[in-house]
Amino acid sequence: MSLRIEDYRAQFALPDGVIYLDGNSLGVLPKTAVAAVQKTVTEEWGNGLIRSWNTADWVTAPQRCGDKIARLIGANAGEVIACDSTSVNLFKALITALALQVNSPERSVIISDIDNFPTDLYIAQGLRELLASRNIELQFVKRADMNATIAEFGARAAVVMLTQVDYRTGERYDMKAVTALAQSKGALMLWDLAHSTCAFPVAVNACNADLAVGCSYKYVNGGPGAPAFIFAAKRHLDTLDATGSSAPISGWFAHQAPFTFDPVFKVARGIERFTVGTPPILQFAALEAALDMWLTVDMDALRAASVVLTERFIAEVESQCAGFGLTLATPRDANIRGSQVSFRHVEGYAIMQALIARGAIGDFRAPDILRFGFTPLYVTEDDVVGAASHLRDVMKLREYERADFRARGKVT
Numbered sequence: 211m212s213l214r215i216e217d218y219r220a221q222f223a224l225p226d227g228v229i230y231l232d233g234n235s236l237g238v239l240p241k242t243a244v245a246a247v248q249k250t251v252t253e254e255w256g257n258g259l260i261r262s263w264n265t266a267d268w269v270t271a272p273q274r275c276g277d278k279i280a281r282l283i284g285a286n287a288g289e290v291i292a293c294d295s296t297s298v299n300l301f302k303a304l305i306t307a308l309a310l311q312v313n314s315p316e317r318s319v320i321i322s323d324i325d326n327f328p329t330d331l332y333i334a335q336g337l338r339e340l341l342a343s344r345n346i347e348l349q350f351v352k353r354a355d356m357n358a359t360i361a362e363f364g365a366r367a368a369v370v371m372l373t374q375v376d377y378r379t380g381e382r383y384d385m386k387a388v389t390a391l392a393q394s395k396g397a398l399m400l401w402d403l404a405h406s407t408c409a410f411p412v413a414v415n416a417c418n419a420d421l422a423v424g425c426s427y428k429y430v431n432g433g434p435g436a437p438a439f440i441f442a443a444k445r446h447l448d449t450l451d452a453t454g455s456s457a458p459i460s461g462w463f464a465h466q467a468p469f470t471f472d473p474v475f476k477v478a479r480g481i482e483r484f485t486v487g488t489p490p491i492l493q494f495a496a497l498e499a500a501l502d503m504w505l506t507v508d509m510d511a512l513r514a515a516s517v518v519l520t521e522r523f524i525a526e527v528e529s530q531c532a533g534f535g536l537t538l539a540t541p542r543d544a545n546i547r548g549s550q551v552s553f554r555h556v557e558g559y560a561i562m563q564a565l566i567a568r569g570a571i572g573d574f575r576a577p578d579i580l581r582f583g584f585t586p587l588y589v590t591e592d593d594v595v596g597a598a599s600h601l602r603d604v605m606k607l608r609e610y611e612r613a614d615f616r617a618r619g620k621v622t
């Protein structure tokens with residue numbers, strides 16, 4: 211029997227006086243992560259030292275956390291590994307998609323959404339330069355044109371790479387339908403689950419996804435810079451093993467026996483082909499504490515709570531802040547919404563700074579998006595109503611006109 215969603219709030223170290231609606235950017239600290247990191251530092255690093263690679267199972271953290279993430283995204287053990295950043299894993303996933311299409315050299319197109327998170331688009335652009343001899347063609351198009359683009363270019367596409375939930379608007383692609391469309395044309399489907407994982411139920415295998423990547427410092431609460439993850443369906447891991455395909459980045463941890471110190475690279479079998487080098491153990495300690503909490507959460511109940519929060523926030527802002535020029539950027543239909551709500555306003559940046567100064571924390575995404583993430587494990591309906599009231603006061607008192615709210619920091 212899992213806990214009720216509202217009982218999880220006590221498991222987080224939330225600062226007093228803060229309404230935190232930015233768990234889609236950096237999740238709140240789970241109290242168990244504090245203890246886990248402390249133990250890893252003082253006992254395992256402090257006393258165990260080098261022995262801890264074996265005695266504290268440091269060396270298997272990427273596989274162990276990967277298997278736990280697999281359960282949260284509807285994959286099987288051995289299909290997910292936790293490692294590196296999402297950006298690096300996107301590089302590996304795209305290289306792998308091209309390797310899986312090696313017998314179809316005419317498949318040179320990478321299709322994506324022009325509004326995808328920039329790093330996803332940058333990695334594809336970099337690959338095109340790096341693999342100049344493959345003549346990779348990029349088709350980055352608007353969401354409204356996605357199905358038509360897949361229909362038109364799919365037969366020449368190596369891979370369709372999409373982020374399921376748009377980081378600006380919170381609009382969600384239908385994972386099953388888009389995957390089926392891409393595969394009907396012979397293209398592979400790569401999903402970025404940055405704003406999906408632990409935001410709502412995800413079922414990569416039920417949707418027959420080929421490859422996926424995701425972040426674990428957002429809704430997963432794994433801590434700043436937490437290891438990301440990469441998923442490859444078992445059928446593809448088997449093909450890669452059978453064809454002797456190399457690792458996308460052939461670092462020593464992707465070697466089948468790193469501690470033989472063999473001068474010749476021999477790729478590891480299975481999901482381990484995606485690791486590169488020494489795992490960041492302190493980050494893994496925090497991540498694993500968060501994952502162990504997630505494994506007790508009822509994801510359908512989480513989604514139900516998330517919809518209540520997002521619907522309530524939309525209703526509160528539209529009633530409390532009517533007439534202040536805020537327009538909803540997120541779909542009204544909850545079925546195509548992730549776990550965030552965004553509003554557009556030309557003064558968006560300064561409005562968000564004023565809100566943060568009042569202790570209601572969301573974030574801003576250029577050019578004009580005020581973004582609010584709803585994480586039901588620690589956000590309540592009272593928070594939602596409170597944040598909307600602060601927003602009303604910021605607008606009514608024109609607090610966004612203050613000069614110090616207009617100066618931009620390096621990170622927005």
Ligand SMILES: *Cc1c(COP(=O)(O)O)cnc(C)c1O
Nearest residue numbers: 295296297327329373377402404
């Ligand atoms: C947050 C996010 C990333 C972040 O990538 P990092 O390598 O962790 O900085 C990548 N893709 C999407 C879609 C994201 O939302």
